[in-house]
Amino acid sequence: MDEQIDYVRLGLKVGLEIHQQLDTKHKLFCDCPTELADSSTPVSEVERYLKVTKSEVGEVDPAALYEIKRGRKIIYQIPKGHACLVELDEEPPHELNREALKITIAIAKALHSRILDEIYVMRKIVVDGSNPTGFQRTAVVAIGGYIDDEDGRVGIQTICVEEDAARKIDEAAGYVKYNLDRLGIPLIEISTAPDIRTPEQAMRVALRIGLLMRLTGKVKRGIGTIRQDLNISISEGEKIEIKGVSKLELIPKVIRYEVQRQLKLMDIKRELRKRGVRADEITCNIKDITDILRSSNSKLVHRELRKGHRAYAIGLKKFKGILGVEVQPNRRFGTELSDYARAWGGVSGIIHSDELPKYGIIEDIVVSIYKYLKLDPERDAFVVVISDRERAERALSAVVERVRYALVGIPKETRGANPDGTTRYLRPQPGAARMYPETDVPPIRIDEGLLKEAELLKPKTPEELLKELVSRHGLNKEMATQLIKDPLLPMYLDLVRELGELIKPQLIATTLLIYLKGLKSEGLNIDSLTEDDIKKVLQAVGDGRIAKEAIPEVLSAYLRKNVENVEEAINMFTQISVEELRQLVRKIVEENKNAVSRKGTKAFGLIMGKVMSLVRGRIDGKIVANVVQEVLQEFHSEDS
């Protein structure tokens, strides 16, 4: 990736939308708990259909909307004890959860946001089935505010409290299935202004806001409890919405890749103009090429054809090579087209000429397709979809629309983040969401009492926290300052809260800031370590089972997969007593008695080396030296 890009010069503007689950006792509009069900939770199922009104599209993928309009069945799993009639849309919502409101207000105050006087709950129409009501309940709690960053102040636009959606667990042609446990867990949504100017600043701001929320002690932790959406634009590009960045560390990557994508799309536009491609040349003239593909040995093709599907193709004149242009790492312009085919047609993807020969489709067949489509293999391109006629038509016409837009520039899209930081097309950006007042929930007046209670949850400022790290945790100023900026700060605070009685915060900070970084520089994947793994190792130090010097060794052994689990790694380095050590030294001396006899007092180095290789990290080296000395003296006195 080109690290030399001057983002400020490109006019990069990024806005964040952060969603964080709140750790309340009850859900936002009912008295169910906010914990997810597990695989042993008994479930019952209910089947529903949603009515979609003409103009309400909102945040739904086009293919999903199409299926719902055609009467796609929505199945809800009701995990016993994790959802009630409210989630099932069989009972009106209860009043808005005050605990969730208080936490939201506390966070809003820390962001210098202005709390509204009366809170009104709205219904935001969402018809993908992720909410049995067909809408999400959401309320603006505060407006305005800011967060300071070294590259400048970033404004806050709105702070909302809303209900989380149901969890999708299965999907096929005729139905989609959701589990209702997550539905209704309170979320805070913080939207910043597009004041962020660099990829790194975006991560810093997200980190700061994330930390601020964590410091209330009232937000959920773990996978899926926080989700970042990004709005990214550059001067000559377009504002793109990117949904679902689950890892903070991915934010800069997502931004860099998006900028790269926009620049590449602008390159493609210029190249197409140079080639003299006109919009009216790009037509959706669909040809059935099933018979040509049938003669290939492609497993992929035959698997589809066996389902009764057929292969449909369109030609793209003067597009040779364009579909193969890489717009993001491992994602070509053809991949973008594939996203469109999937999103609009519900097909599994496309095959395009720039990637062929591949999938067992050999050169001869490619030539036949070119010939059949009356295209020039040196100049033109084609796109193939294998599906039923109706889906193929929708998929290919979406592809054609997208290809036409390549002449104009960058389409306004809502994209989804992939785990590697690249993004995929989800749907066109919706217009302003349709909002109805939630008439079943009374407004809440924000009074002095509520504000006072919220004040108690207000998180510390970074300055206050820094002071506390030095004065109460006993960290030195340098380490505390470093920690404040580190993404591992929340983990540090959790570990101090849980293990603070047992071990010094200094050791926890050293483990996170020094030992982990060291392991990373050795090329180990420290991302695979969970907070629980680290906690277990530190706990073992606290319990006196291992020496603190053994921490990096234990973690290294675990990361190198020398052991099954972290428990085993700890056992490898469990401390031994002086008496056990003496027995071990005697055994080694005995095994090497010839050498020891021969070397006399010079045998110390030999024995010390052998013993240390077995007990390093399990007992203090000084003690080992003493014991080796003693045993050798013992041996020599007996020997002589």
Add this chain to the structure above:
Amino acid sequence: MGNPEGLEVGDLVRVVKNNIVLEGVVMPATEFTSPDVVILKLGNGYNVGVSVKNAKVEVIKKSYAHIGGEALRARTSISGRGTLRLSMISTGGTIVSKVEYETGAVKPALTAQELIELAPELLNEVSELEVIELFRLLSEDLTPSHWSRIAEEVAKRIESGAGGVIVAHGTDTMSYTAAALAFALRNLPCPVMLVGAQRSSDRPSTDSVLNLRACPVIASRAPFGEVVVVMHGHTSDSYVLAHRGVKVRKMHSSRRDAFQSVNDIPLARVDFPKKTFKLLNRRYLPRSSLQNFTVRAKFSSKVALIKAYPGMDCGIIDYLVDKGYEGIVLEGTGLGHVRRECIDAVRRACEEGVIIVMTSQTLFGRVNMKVYTNGRKLILAGVIPGSDMLPEAAYAKLSWLLANVRDRDEVRALMTCNLVNEINEVHDAEIYPRWYHG
């Protein structure tokens, strides 16, 4: 519920407070809105409540958005590609309630066009669909005089050749109206279908769609000419039931499948998505010819329905007598009892010519006033045992009889007589719900 500072609903305003500027359209206040708060719809669609105390409020444009009610539309109609002449009489309730997203105002209107938008396939089934907006009332506000209006309107549609009449109705008192219509409209040539919704029709999850889609199926397939309540049979959108109007009750405050037949089984079910019709109950009133159809739409408003309870004040009965009530339906305890202290009051009422009918607050089962002393004493005092009639059905029946039958002895006799299957003499062991026991 007025807005502060002379602001009017629909005005585009700017509120400046503590360096924050809010711009939005003034929305109608709710019952719970604080007096100093104005609700603004912001550009992003959200409504927010702002106190105008210590705020600078500036009207940018008066009457920026039109927010207001619409007149009752007497009749709208639409032609379809099918063969069924379907009429719908709208009385109000959740099924026709819509919140306008622009304004937040509740608009309880329904036109033929809007009905088609809810269930587009109706166009394939009807030759003509007409919608008559009779009232815009929540069902708890209906009175026996509204029953008369509805009965007359339904009769008109039937006499003009409708192949089925739908009555859109709030669910709270739907079973009262259904029972009332069952007594008023006799020898029906087609089903009269009361339809409601537990989730309003503007919601994507509304139950009204499935309930409405079942109506043309019932109208064209059902062998019965009865007043039925057509509502979800399950919390899933899997089937809709047609319950006998005199034997149905709203048994849950909010579920889709709140309506259940009591002391009887539903007449029919329509399964979705295939829309198959299945007759469930062989005991029904068959469709009659149009010539035999009769309507007697009057109801007495001098009937009371009261529930017996421990420590009940017997003066309640005396009060009703003094107020000139003609009939009282008692919802007694168990097999049909009121406390011993009230028996004298009951006797006096009967002596004054008030007709008193006993039903049971257990709902399931039949009253039997010969088992215990107080029951026997009540019979001697002149109380009419209401067999297995639901209290609501007995109430509608007594109200109808008192308005249409002059002779009180005949009223008394007819009260125990089965007119439209409001009494079921045979209770199978199965017609009692299997409750969930954990």
